[in-house]
Amino acid sequence: MLRINEERFLSDLKELAEIGATPDGGVSRQALTPADIEGRRWFQGKIAEAGLDYNMDGAGNQSAILHSDPPSEKRILAGSHLDSVPNGGRYDGSLGVLVAFEALRTLKDSGITPPVSLEAVNFTDEESAIMGLMGSKALVGQLTEADFERSRVDVDELTRRFSAIGITRESMLAARRDDALAWVELHIEQGTRLETDGIDIGVVNAIVGIRSIHVTFRGEAAHAGAKPMELRRDALWGASQFVLLARQHVMDNYTPGVxxxxxxxxxxxxxxxxxxxVYCALEFRHGSEAEMDRMQTDLLRLLRECAAEFNLSVEYQATPPVIPAxxxxxxxGAIERAADALGLSRERMLSFAGHDTQNVAAIAPAAMYFVPSVDGISHNPKEFTRDADCVNGANLMLHTLLELTKVFA
Ligand SMILES: [Zn+2]
Structure with a gap:
């Protein structure tokens, strides 16, 4: 069975971690800062060295391409992101780009011409240095002018960062693609379920939706000594009751929701x-939109009950939701067949964090899989995934892509 080149792949992972390295073993490569740009240049160099085609789109998304013969109009895409949070870990995102790249490189070295062109992608600004999931949002045509207004960097800085890699707002807004046949992303789990269960691979069946609600309980200010306890309208009593009952209610009725x-x-x-x-900010997440609707109805009813119990009024306001993907x-199925062929154990699970895959899912059949994160540590220099798990993830990417060519070519 075809395998990736372990030594080359692990040495690349190490080399990449030296770019933007922090003294404690992490990396700081916030999108389109000099360290990220150096990482991008490194990736481009590796693509050239491997003899793969290179492309950068109007959103700054970089790709290594292994063409079919003749080059197919549509392509199967895989990848993740090379940018990081400030003082983040060396695996989040990077591993996903490198496994896709290594899979293409292995196919090329083995003289295999896929029946449909394959592309390994590095998405721009996944980690919110600018706005988050930016490159993938542009790729699916969902980026709008309004997104630039909520950028975390000011207008001048935004222009500087874009021009540093030769892109503009206009090119970003025009970066939509219609040639994706399918998408797959490897990511580190950033949790402990795989480790706890002793499982090699987590096949993500949904990326959770997120709803946030601003809540205000109102009662009446009173003298903390003179006002009899039974006559108080203490807004914090209602809020406290709600916090603990909501916890119990979600654990009892909405697992794995949180x-x-x-x-x-x-x-x-x-x-x-x-x-x-009392003002409080409530957030809840689940993989199913229908369950989120039920959760919302229940949690709002609970809010009103807690308010009524302490003779309070309550007001709430929802912010725009993130829809589950x-x-x-x-x-x-392709990931699972490839995992079985490689003898890797697997289980399905939700992703509680956001990923580029949730955007790509809007334009193409998409899925992602996790490899274990030691102690679940992530967005932290201590983030760690064992070499053996990185290699498993890379071999799985190689064979998932081959499976996908059978389904989608
Ligand atoms: Zn990530």
């Missing part, structure tokens, strides 16, 4: 005043 209250602010905020108003059965 919820979080990450901000809680009481007013007026003094030792000796009964809280009159369901993965393609045919791409998941």
């Amino acid at each position: 919820c979080n209250v990450g901000i809680i602010k009481a007013k007026p905020g003094a030792f000796n005043i009964v809280p009159a108003e 369901t993965m393609s059965e045919s791409v998941m």
Whole structure:
């Protein structure tokens, strides 16, 4: 059975980690900063060295291409991102780009011409240095002028970063592609389920949706000593009750869904005043839109019940949601057949973090798979995936692409 070149692949992974390296073993390669640009140049050099075709689109997404003969109009795409969070780890994103690249390089070295062209992609700004999932959003034609307005860097800096790699807002907005037959991404798990279960590969069946709700409980300020307890309208009592009941409710009824209250602010905020108003920020995630609807109805009912119990009023306002992305059965099937052929154990799981795959899923059958992250540590210099798991992930990419050519060529 065909295998990737382990030594070459692991040495590339190490070499890449030296670009933007931090003293504690991590990397800082925020999108289109000098370190990221150096990483991009390194990737382009490796593509040339491998004798693969290179392309960069109007969104700055870089590709290595292994053409079919004659070159097919449509292509199977795989990849991830080379940019990182500040002081992040060396595996998040990078591993996904390198396994796709190594798979193409292995095919080329073996003299295999695929029946349909294959492309290994590095997406621009996955990690939100600018806006997050930017390159993939542009690729699927969902990027708009409004997205530039919510950029995390100011207009001048944005223009500087774009011009550093020869792209513009206009080229970004015109980067939509219609030639993707299928997409697959490898990513580190960033959690502990694979490690706990002793499983090699997590086949992601959905990337969770996210809904966020701003909640305000209102009661009445009162003297913290003189006001009898039974007459108080303490807004924090209602909020506290809600936080714990929501936890229980989601664990009892919506596993594997999750919820979080990450901000809680009481007013007026003094030792000796009964809280009159409490603001809290509620977020919940699930892989199914229908379940999210049910969760929302339930959590809002719970809010009203908690408010009523303490004689409070409650108001809430939802922010624009992230819709769950369901993965393609045919791409998941290709990953699973390849894993079985390689003797890798696998299980299906949700991705609770966002990935470029959720964007690409809008234009092509898409799926992704995880390899284990030691202790689940990620977005941290201590992020670590064992060499053996990196190699498994790369061999799986190679054979998944071959499976996909059978399905989609
Ligand atoms: Zn990532």
